Amino acid sequence: MSIYRTVRRRLALPIITAAGILAVAVPLASSGAVQSASAAGHRAAFVTTDKFHPTVAITKDGTKLADSQSDNWSGYNQGILDTEKPFSSVSGQWVVPKATQHTAGQAEDSATWIGIGGGCLNSSCDASDSTLIQAGTEQDVSATGVASYDAWYEIIPAPEIESTITVHPGDVIDTAISSTAGALWKINLTDKTDGQSFTETLPYSSDESTAEWIEETPTEISTSPGLAALPNLSKVRFTDATANGVNPNLVADQAMQLVDSAGDPIATPSAPVKGDKFNDCAWATSCAAP
Numbered sequence: 001m002s003i004y005r006t007v008r009r010r011l012a013l014p015i016i017t018a019a020g021i022l023a024v025a026v027p028l029a030s031s032g033a034v035q036s037a038s039a040a041g042h043r044a045a046f047v048t049t050d051k052f053h054p055t056v057a058i059t060k061d062g063t064k065l066a067d068s069q070s071d072n073w074s075g076y077n078q079g080i081l082d083t084e085k086p087f088s089s090v091s092g093q094w095v096v097p098k099a100t101q102h103t104a105g106q107a108e109d110s111a112t113w114i115g116i117g118g119g120c121l122n123s124s125c126d127a128s129d130s131t132l133i134q135a136g137t138e139q140d141v142s143a144t145g146v147a148s149y150d151a152w153y154e155i156i157p158a159p160e161i162e163s164t165i166t167v168h169p170g171d172v173i174d175t176a177i178s179s180t181a182g183a184l185w186k187i188n189l190t191d192k193t194d195g196q197s198f199t200e201t202l203p204y205s206s207d208e209s210t211a212e213w214i215e216e217t218p219t220e221i222s223t224s225p226g227l228a229a230l231p232n233l234s235k236v237r238f239t240d241a242t243a244n245g246v247n248p249n250l251v252a253d254q255a256m257q258l259v260d261s262a263g264d265p266i267a268t269p270s271a272p273v274k275g276d277k278f279n280d281c282a283w284a285t286s287c288a289a290p
Contacts, residue, residue, distance in 0.1 A: 068123075072227050074258035074267035074280055075214035076250050078243060079129075081122035085244060086208035089178035090114050092241040093192075097233040098169035099139035099147045102283065109140045109228035110282070111152075111216045112236055114175050118156060119210035123253040129209035132156035135175050135187045137167050138218075141231045153187050155204050159221055163189070165196040169234070179208070211243045213250075215267055215280045217258065230258070230266055233282035237290050241276040249275035 080086055092114045102108055113136025117129040135153035138160075142148070149167045154160040167173065171193040180186050185204050190197035215236050217228045241248050250272035258267035270279040270287040281287035 068253070068255060069257050069259045069263075069265075071261075072217045072219070072258065073119075073212075073214050073256050074216070074282075075212065075238070075256055075269050076241075076254050076272065076278065077119040077214075077256055078211045078248055078250070078254055079119060079121035079123070080209040081126070082254070083243075087116050087211040087243055088208060089176065089245055090116050090211045090213075090241075090243050091174075091176035091178075092213050093172060093174045093239045094137075095237055096137050096149060096167050096169050096171045096173060097139055097236045097282075099141050099149075100232040101141045101145040102230065102232045104145075105143055106229055107141065107143045108231035109138065109218055109220070110231055110233055111138045111214075111218050112136050112173075113212075113214055113216065114177065114241075115212045115214070116177055116208060117206050117210055119212050121209055129207045131204070131206045131209075133177060133185055133187070133204050133206055134212075135177060135189050136214075137173055139169070139231065139233060147231075151189050151191070151198070153189070153200060155202065160218075163198045165189075165191060165198055166194075167191055167196075168193075174240075179206070211248065213238045213241055213278075214256075215258070215269075215282070230282055235287070236280040236282075237277070238280065239277040239290070247274075247276045250278065251275075 094112055097112065099110060113134045115132055115134030118132030119129060121127045121129065133155050136151070138150050138152060140148050149169065151163045151165050151167050152160040171191050173189065174192050175189045177185060177187050180201065183203050183205050184201055185206070187200045188197065217230050220226055220228055241250065252271055255269045257265050257269070260266050265285045267280060267282045268284050268287045270289040272278045273289050277290050279287050279290050
């Protein structure tokens, strides 16, 4: 039985081995040591964590929400049925937001990332891509109110792999994901503020049907799985977005608003500017453009 929620018209199913371990693909080449790991996690240069980043169903009590709303994503999604082109690369920059506790005594998590796959094939979300390769930063707050930050990458259905580089609120992050040869993908994340970076080249079979620039509440992998609570975040500004190496020409109907379990908006992207930049505002029903 899957512990994950229904993805937009699909199930995000983990790969379970005979030993009951969530399988993790191992990169072919890496800037640092990498290991195969279970959902329990093992420390190494890159480690597993307890987060999972699928698209979550946009339904409430079995009723479909608006096409532009999601249970855990806020930002922009492009699909192949709108662009009429598969996505072999995606890139973008953002400033790591500052995270503070929204509700006293509650652990809260957020992730900022770019990716290929997992989203809607068109703006009306008639179908979705069941694959997802992504990379970004995470901004978490413990139950005692202590904030922490890290950089990571993930290939669905495995949980995220945390990097060894250190990120801080206010750092400028530049991230790119591209197909190299066959089913090989290159992931590069650079902290332009201090020059730290990591690069991974790994095998993955992607449908290449969607591209995303997202602020998210990830799924917690635990004995009581569910979506993370959203912390307070300073405004996230996405800039220099590209898809297939060019300006993606984002338009307003490709925006996605994050809503809570009651269907109330809790994170909202702005209108796009020049097709390649936008702001995303946590705990807001509107967001000014950059």
